[in-house]
Amino acid sequence: xSPLLMGDPITKVTEIxxxxxxxxxxxxxxIDPIDPATRSTPVPGDLLEELLRSGPEHALERVRSGRVxxxxxxQRLGEGAAANASLEEGRRPAFLWAETAIHAFDLVGDEERAxxxxxxxxxxxxxxxxxxxxxxxxxDWLKRSVPLTPDELVERARDWKEKSREEILKLRQIKNxxxxxARLAESFPECVDDETRGLLDVRQQLP
Amino acid sequence: MLGxxxxxxxxxxxxxxxxxxxxxxxTIRIVxxxxxxxxxxxxxxxxxxxxxxxxxxxxxxxxxxxxxxxxITNHSGHYEPPAASLALAVALFAxxxxxxxxxxxxxxxxS
Numbered sequence: 001x002s003p004l005l006m007g008d009p010i011t012k013v014t015e016i017x018x019x020x021x022x023x024x025x026x027x028x029x030x031i032d033p034i035d036p037a038t039r040s041t042p043v044p045g046d047l048l049e050e051l052l053r054s055g056p057e058h059a060l061e062r063v064r065s066g067r068v069x070x071x072x073x074x075q076r077l078g079e080g081a082a083a084n085a086s087l088e089e090g091r092r093p094a095f096l097w098a099e100t101a102i103h104a105f106d107l108v109g110d111e112e113r114a115x116x117x118x119x120x121x122x123x124x125x126x127x128x129x130x131x132x133x134x135x136x137x138x139x140d141w142l143k144r145s146v147p148l149t150p151d152e153l154v155e156r157a158r159d160w161k162e163k164s165r166e167e168i169l170k171l172r173q174i175k176n177x178x179x180x181x182a183r184l185a186e187s188f189p190e191c192v193d194d195e196t197r198g199l200l201d202v203r204q205q206l207p
Numbered sequence: 208m209l210g211x212x213x214x215x216x217x218x219x220x221x222x223x224x225x226x227x228x229x230x231x232x233x234t235i236r237i238v239x240x241x242x243x244x245x246x247x248x249x250x251x252x253x254x255x256x257x258x259x260x261x262x263x264x265x266x267x268x269x270x271x272x273x274x275x276x277x278x279i280t281n282h283s284g285h286y287e288p289p290a291a292s293l294a295l296a297v298a299l300f301a302x303x304x305x306x307x308x309x310x311x312x313x314x315x316x317x318s
Contacts, residue, residue: 079248165275165308166310168277173265176224207275207277
């Protein structure tokens with residue numbers, strides 16, 4: 001299940017080259033960059049590995065039942081299940097992995113990831129009411145999380161470079177959310193109402 | 208300034224939220240969090256190899272090669288890096304002219 005199957009993201013990796021003086025940066029706030037003890041290795045997580053390898057039915061049943069040990073990372077399970085959902089070619093396994101991921105994201109309050117995954121399902125399998133590929137929850141989420149008219153958004157984005165970091169960050173977060181819906185609008189414009197289309201038109205004016 | 212000749216490349220890379228890693232040689236690698244709607248794993252940046260730090264960031268191009276570090280976290284489901292590792296990344300980004308003020312740093316509990 002290589003991510004390369006979904007396109008060729010390697011072309012979009014940007015490497016910021018090491019500048020000469022970076023090598024001299026051997027200690028930053030007590031962290032020695034060459035100390036192996038500070039290295040982060042991929043987290044093994046036996047149960048997580050088991051759930052992600054055992055098939056979506058088992059993983060979904062487990063996350064639904066809440067039978068996970070203390071310290072188990074639902075976020076990691078959600079991200080792993082979402083990755084599986086994006087790589088599965090079959091509709092049923094993709095939906096089961098997606099349901100697992102969305103359930104896990106709901107439990108940890110990561111609504112944006114859940115909506116991005118729903119949008120992916122809509123664009124891959126088509127809009128279908130009352131299913132995981134129903135665009136309605138995505139549109140509702142956008143209206144809840146960006147409660148602005150297009151004119152209000154234009155006004156808020158005006159001269160954004162003069163605004164505080166906090167305000168620029170809020171505008172960027174709006175842009176991130178709009179980008180999720182923009183994918184949906186590209187594939188299925190009929191799913192997007194005029195108000196939302198107006199917000200999407202403002203997207204390029206945001207930081 | 209950033210070791211990337213074409214600033215348009217960086218501007219495009221920072222158009223939306225990014226994931227980043229600090230490799231063992233202190234090189235920073237970044238990738239958009241989503242490509243064609245699919246979330247990209249940190250493991251993709253490294254082939255799953257060890258890293259010194261990993262996380263996500265909001266970096267905003269301000270024009271003329273200036274960048275605002277709007278937010279940085281050490282969130283990575285793949286690596287679950289310790290919160291303390293964020294300081295290294297912040298220092299390395301600053302070395303490249305991308306400054307994350309203290310308020311922009313949002314460490315999360317890691318492993």
